[in-house]
Amino acid sequence: MDQNEALLNVSNDATLGKVEIAPEVIEIITGIAASEVEGISSMRGNFATGVAERFGKKTHSKGVKVELTDNGVMIDLYVTIKFGIPIRQTAETLQKNVKQALKNMTALETKVINVHVLAIEVETEQMNDPETT
Numbered sequence: 001m002d003q004n005e006a007l008l009n010v011s012n013d014a015t016l017g018k019v020e021i022a023p024e025v026i027e028i029i030t031g032i033a034a035s036e037v038e039g040i041s042s043m044r045g046n047f048a049t050g051v052a053e054r055f056g057k058k059t060h061s062k063g064v065k066v067e068l069t070d071n072g073v074m075i076d077l078y079v080t081i082k083f084g085i086p087i088r089q090t091a092e093t094l095q096k097n098v099k100q101a102l103k104n105m106t107a108l109e110t111k112v113i114n115v116h117v118l119a120i121e122v123e124t125e126q127m128n129d130p131e132t133t
Helices: 023-035 047-054 087-106
Strands: 040-043 064-069 072-082 110-121
Touching (some): 023 040, 023 064, 023 072, 023 087, 087 110
16 A cells, blocks of 8 residues: 555645645544543553553554545544443543544544443452551
């Protein structure tokens, strides 16, 4: 695949030159915007991102999939939500936050932002709580 095909052209004024944004940039902006939403415990990545994080590399695009189509930008988010947090409300907040961040930073209008809740994080009490012993 040609590298130029994977870039999103966002220029309005051709007299100054081209402005292109790589999908990876959209993934990073989306990941950072998602991490700002209260109730999101973590984003789910693949095996490679897990290994990279073990070596200290922070991957902001973890749990984000961006697809550039003829109809616009489509985003899939794979998240874990904290127990006790309203899922629907959190997902809607997540969608709005990501859409606004992308609009502010890139002037892109997203067509679809899908939120996939993969797990609920349940905090468990420690077995040996110092206050109970």
